[in-house]
Amino acid sequence: MATNLPEIDPTVPSIARVYDAFLGGKDHYEVDRQVYQQILQVAPESARTGQEARYWLIRAVRFLAGGAGIDQFLDLGSGLPTAENTHQAVQRINAEAQVVYVDNDPMVAAHGRALLEENDRTHFVVGDLRQPEELLQDPTVTRYLDWTRPMALIQCNTLHHVADKDDPAGVMAKYVDALPSGSYIAISHLYNPADGSTRAELAQEVQSRFKALMDTCVFRTREQIEAFFTGTEIVEPGLVHPWEWWPDGPLITPKVDGDYLLLTGVARKP
Template identity: 75%
Template sequence: MSRNLPDIDPTVPSIARVYDAFLGGKDHYEVDRQVLTEILKIAPEAPRIGRECRAWLIRVVRFLAASAGIDQFLDVGSGLPTAENTHQAVQRINAEAQVVYVDNDPMVAAHGRALLEENDRTHFVVGDLRHPAELLKDPVVSRYLDWTRPIGLIQSNTVHHVADEYQPNQVMAAYIDSLPSGSYVAISHLHNPDDGSDRAELAKESEAKYMAMMGSCHFRTRERIASYFTGLEMVEPGLTYLFEWWPDGPRMTEPATGEYLLLGGVGRKP
């Protein structure tokens, strides 16, 4: 562990624990369930969307480990291990793949210690994704990732928690600049189409609820999200709805309104 963390506070919702509640996990408190309850009032499909986010992540890392041949991953803002995790998905494809997780939530850190005992190719770092220069100098990151070879950088549902005052464009540019040629970057992000539609209204209402209860959640336009991939060559189908990115099979139901409020994509650094 690279730094000390405050004790877990069960009276204040945390990003990681709220996502855990959305995914039907058990590592959260009543205050986190209250956030889910409020979101369910305006978006009843929220748990389904949470599961879709995790399914997208697993499809992405399977692609990176298999088709792209990536064997080392930096999963930033990794969250709680509620469902299948990056290391499990990639190590089924390549048992020797190295995975370094990063998070700054104290409950996630506790799980991270357990991950260290799972195998010697899975590691955890306490760090703040808003400070890439500091995070990338962490001795665990530099020890277990070979920065002369391609790396898979995962930012799954993380950048929308970076407020504009922390300049998310510059944050992502710093990560991308640090990556070796041939690396891949995967980002999923909450989306506001900003077109006066019902989807845009739901995005604004959802953002207001999240901000009121958690103080961190920004629905951004497609253009803003696309800018986080600057300098990368996008993998087809580019920046799209999560359910349209390399689906495992034909869709049997129509997407709910809320499913159009998340965009994801993968880019390769030339």
């Protein structure tokens, strides 16, 4: 399955492994920890932001599997397993739900093979989310997801690693176009308020640090992030910070202070 992937290189930082460090995981190397520590020096709240994004993801997929009645999920750029993963949250609500993970990181691929052993409704694809035409034709994607029925497509902390030259809005448009009516998309994305504030300056500084260390990461404006939802109807409470996203009841977490530069949203395709 992963024979065409490069070997794991512990001397070069990996997006998936750096995020693992932010989430307090154990599947990373010293080179990844160095990136993590350098980002923390610029933005100490970034570790909390990464954790809040993960909590939002679990709330979002619970909402989708529960009230929205979605029973099939395509999780793009899924990253390394953490304490709770999409399939675990979803299948606690609906044990028959199908979950297909996609990632192109070799360490994630190794964990993905292990996930296949958990149950016959969890699957892993080695693929590049920037190539929707190829990915949507993958045999695992077409076999285990029924493209005549609604599904959920997840982009959690992924699109800000798609460079402008790779046309992330165009990539999302192709995914949205392929989704059946009644499907949902869930997106979290690093945010630049672009208003001349200290938060905007921080976004630029963290982006520059990430790009110098890993040649990846784009903080985008609210309008740019909203463009990824074109062709869908965003559900309440809209495009908000992750701890503000509680669609099925009142906000129960306290307001988070600090310069947290991440927006999250879930939307339905009519």
